[in-house]
Amino acid sequence: MAMMNRKFYQNWRGPGPNDQDSWCLVFDPETLRLLVRHEWQTSRHNGLDEFEVAEFLQQDGAAQTALIDSLFLVPADA
Helix, strand or coil, X not given: CCCEEEEEEEEECCCCCCXXXXXXXXXXXCCCEEEEXXXXXXXXXXXXXXXXXXXXXXXXXXXXXXXXXXXXXXXXCC
16 A cells, blocks of 8 residues: 655745745555655755654644644634
8 A cells, every 4th residue: 555645734945936845744554654744845955854743743833833733623614
């Protein structure tokens, strides 16, 4: 079974139109691990970091808030 992921936050770091960061919640069914994956891309370099969910939730910032919101807040149209 393939890894499942769900993007929960994205922002642009500029100045290029493709300079961006994105965060996804990723589940690996082979290892039964739930991770947060941060990918970034700029005109000069790109990269990827993975965090355990508990580790990521200890950080402050808009991405951490977006994950909490996506997990626990009920959509307004529900």
